[in-house]
Amino acid sequence: MDFDPVLLARLQFAFTIIFHIIFPSFTIGLSAYIATLGALWLRSGNDRHQMLMRFWTKIFAVSFAMGVVSGIVLSYQFGTNWSRFSVAVGNVIGPLLGYEVLAAFFLEATFLGVLLFGMNRVPPWLYVLSAVVVAIGTAISAFWILAANSWMQTPTGFELKDGVAYPTDWLTVIFNPSFPYRFAHMLNAAYLTTGFVVLAVGARYLIAGRHIEEGRTILRMAIGLTAILAPLQLVIGDQHGLNTLKHQPIKVAAMEAHWDGSKPADFHIFAWPDEMAGVNHFELSIPKGASLILTHRMNGLFAGLNSVPASERPPVKTVFFGFRIMLGIGFFMIAAALLGAFLWWRGTLFETRWYLRVMAHCWWLGFVAVIAGWVVTETGRQPWIVEGILRTANATSPVPGTTIAGTLALFVLAYAVVFWFGIYYINRLITQGPQGQAATEIGHFSRRPISAARQ
Amino acid sequence: MEWYLPVIWAGVIGTAVAMYVILDGFDLGIGILFPFSRSEAERDQMMRSIAPFWDGNETWLVLGGAGLFVAFPRAYAVVMPAFYLPVIIMLLALVFRGIAFEFRTVSHSKMWWNVAFTIGSTLAGFAQGVILGGLVQGIPVRDGAYAGGSFHWATPFALLCGLALVAGYALLGATWLVMKTEGLVAERTRGHAKLLLMAVLAFMAAVSLWTPLAEPRIAARWFSLPNFYFLWPVPVVTALTAFFAWRWIEQSRDVPPFLAAIALFLFGYLGLVISNFPYLVPPTLTVWDTAAAPASQIFMLLGTLLLLPFVLGYVVFIYWLFRGKVRAGESYH
Numbered sequence: 001m002d003f004d005p006v007l008l009a010r011l012q013f014a015f016t017i018i019f020h021i022i023f024p025s026f027t028i029g030l031s032a033y034i035a036t037l038g039a040l041w042l043r044s045g046n047d048r049h050q051m052l053m054r055f056w057t058k059i060f061a062v063s064f065a066m067g068v069v070s071g072i073v074l075s076y077q078f079g080t081n082w083s084r085f086s087v088a089v090g091n092v093i094g095p096l097l098g099y100e101v102l103a104a105f106f107l108e109a110t111f112l113g114v115l116l117f118g119m120n121r122v123p124p125w126l127y128v129l130s131a132v133v134v135a136i137g138t139a140i141s142a143f144w145i146l147a148a149n150s151w152m153q154t155p156t157g158f159e160l161k162d163g164v165a166y167p168t169d170w171l172t173v174i175f176n177p178s179f180p181y182r183f184a185h186m187l188n189a190a191y192l193t194t195g196f197v198v199l200a201v202g203a204r205y206l207i208a209g210r211h212i213e214e215g216r217t218i219l220r221m222a223i224g225l226t227a228i229l230a231p232l233q234l235v236i237g238d239q240h241g242l243n244t245l246k247h248q249p250i251k252v253a254a255m256e257a258h259w260d261g262s263k264p265a266d267f268h269i270f271a272w273p274d275e276m277a278g279v280n281h282f283e284l285s286i287p288k289g290a291s292l293i294l295t296h297r298m299n300g301l302f303a304g305l306n307s308v309p310a311s312e313r314p315p316v317k318t319v320f321f322g323f324r325i326m327l328g329i330g331f332f333m334i335a336a337a338l339l340g341a342f343l344w345w346r347g348t349l350f351e352t353r354w355y356l357r358v359m360a361h362c363w364w365l366g367f368v369a370v371i372a373g374w375v376v377t378e379t380g381r382q383p384w385i386v387e388g389i390l391r392t393a394n395a396t397s398p399v400p401g402t403t404i405a406g407t408l409a410l411f412v413l414a415y416a417v418v419f420w421f422g423i424y425y426i427n428r429l430i431t432q433g434p435q436g437q438a439a440t441e442i443g444h445f446s447r448r449p450i451s452a453a454r455q
Numbered sequence: 456m457e458w459y460l461p462v463i464w465a466g467v468i469g470t471a472v473a474m475y476v477i478l479d480g481f482d483l484g485i486g487i488l489f490p491f492s493r494s495e496a497e498r499d500q501m502m503r504s505i506a507p508f509w510d511g512n513e514t515w516l517v518l519g520g521a522g523l524f525v526a527f528p529r530a531y532a533v534v535m536p537a538f539y540l541p542v543i544i545m546l547l548a549l550v551f552r553g554i555a556f557e558f559r560t561v562s563h564s565k566m567w568w569n570v571a572f573t574i575g576s577t578l579a580g581f582a583q584g585v586i587l588g589g590l591v592q593g594i595p596v597r598d599g600a601y602a603g604g605s606f607h608w609a610t611p612f613a614l615l616c617g618l619a620l621v622a623g624y625a626l627l628g629a630t631w632l633v634m635k636t637e638g639l640v641a642e643r644t645r646g647h648a649k650l651l652l653m654a655v656l657a658f659m660a661a662v663s664l665w666t667p668l669a670e671p672r673i674a675a676r677w678f679s680l681p682n683f684y685f686l687w688p689v690p691v692v693t694a695l696t697a698f699f700a701w702r703w704i705e706q707s708r709d710v711p712p713f714l715a716a717i718a719l720f721l722f723g724y725l726g727l728v729i730s731n732f733p734y735l736v737p738p739t740l741t742v743w744d745t746a747a748a749p750a751s752q753i754f755m756l757l758g759t760l761l762l763l764p765f766v767l768g769y770v771v772f773i774y775w776l777f778r779g780k781v782r783a784g785e786s787y788h
Contacts, residue, residue, distance in 0.1 A: 083531075
């Protein structure tokens, strides 16, 4: 069997980072939701808000722990799998990732402990303040990661000497051209992802006829949030797409499977891109749709895949289908959220059982959309690992393919076990539902995230 | 150009590694000692003694890894591929051990999680020792990149270091239990601590003899003049520490044996630093060869120096909060 080390290194990294991103995309949103519940509780003094806050904090604890565990692995994989990347751009990427680690480290060492275990030890205002700080902290973590990734897409603020990047202006490095769009898009995606999980849990309680009052509160909050954020994501995504067209036109061409840049581009609802022949089969298209989206004119032109040699193109099918999955879920989310808002306005939201039944099964939508979106943006950058500076093939470590394949198998095995237990555990917490009694066992205080879930 | 920046960073990372080895060392040691316990109640008590601390301890490993990437990308880029298998096995072992903590208490069958906890802890310690040993022995480097195979690290010396670290962590764990538990667990562990102390001293002696014999640069560092005049106290003080550790265990003291075990670790660490500084990747790359651009080191140093006091303060606070002994039969949830 032939082991291609570059492909295997990418597969292994893709696997561990996809596994990891599931948890931050949930905890970023969830911490903000918990902080919101806390603020409502402080203002209204309503016990239900406090009870819900505690309930979601337990789920947050498990997810955060899984995020940390899978994140430790990543901080070593930049070296194990991408050592030449680390040398070439470590001067720039290193501190950005380093600040993320510091932010997470700092959080875990301080306010997270208060949030997880401090309910009965600190005054309410401090407790809620901790929730707010944790929410801001997770967003700051995202800030640094997105700055690092955006720099790999649109690098600025550096100079190259002998193939090694040296920072010349940190502000330009951090606020590189694609960063504001990518950061807004990802942050909003995290909030939306959480919104749909919360929505699903609320719907589940109402269908089951348990925790009715809590379920209604949850549902109202989730629909209020997603009805605003889902359409907003369309606007942000559109702007992000225009920015990508400006800086990475071939990525956009792959997203739309647009081969011939001399003609306006159709929007393909479905197609089977044929990378050998440079055409699409089985097209089902909206004529000139992609031109309208990307140039905001019917007959607008943008570069096609044929404008560069095949060796300079990303894998078209992955990018094309990844984009369609993300887009499809995005439109479904907009429709579901607006329909929910409409039912709420009509006053029939809690009685429309078919809607609740569908929504109870939609908790996973955001996660798949986030993963699909990352696959699009990362695969779409190929063959570069840092656009225009370093090719992926030149970024790997001197490690043979068989070694990477073996450890990849170990990762798959280990993460399957961890993931299964994590999901099992979170599901059990949701089935238990919000509970009336506050945590009381002060003597058995422990600061570990998951043990908070047991109190 | 700014020769002192890499030295400061070496100090920061060296501190993080020392913090990690001592702090996570004793809780990994509990996992290594798990098979010598007699009942689930005893195992609950042992886990309870480290429950509030272990994941804070583990975060120092992230700081060490990320710090190396940020401050010394060229060393990071050589060391990680060179120890590809031990690093990944260590990470997976830590993952399993970490979740064993949590799922042991909710699972119907504790047996499997006990096994995962023991194997994960032992394997993590062993892999760390192997990495350390392999590093001391030297890594082949060509054009700034690792130039060996996937199993270059698998030498008798590195494997010896793996065993040595497992014994060392077990000693830290045993003296921790002597300090933090009561009843049968404390009694029995006192006996283990003596055996482990002897094993650790044997390993330290073996490493101290082996390295100067195998590596002329290390022999020259220690035995050339005037170095020897300054360095001879290191082994003497280490031996004295070991002697007192033995006596304190004999006298059934609670806290001093643990402190002595920490001191032994620090002297061993100091010995390795003396043998190898300023090499980060012996025998070719120094801290200056591998340093990131000064602009990058300064930028990161600002944040680190700002936040590190908070983290250290929190470490002190949490150990103070959970001071005192864990009684027999006390589980942690």
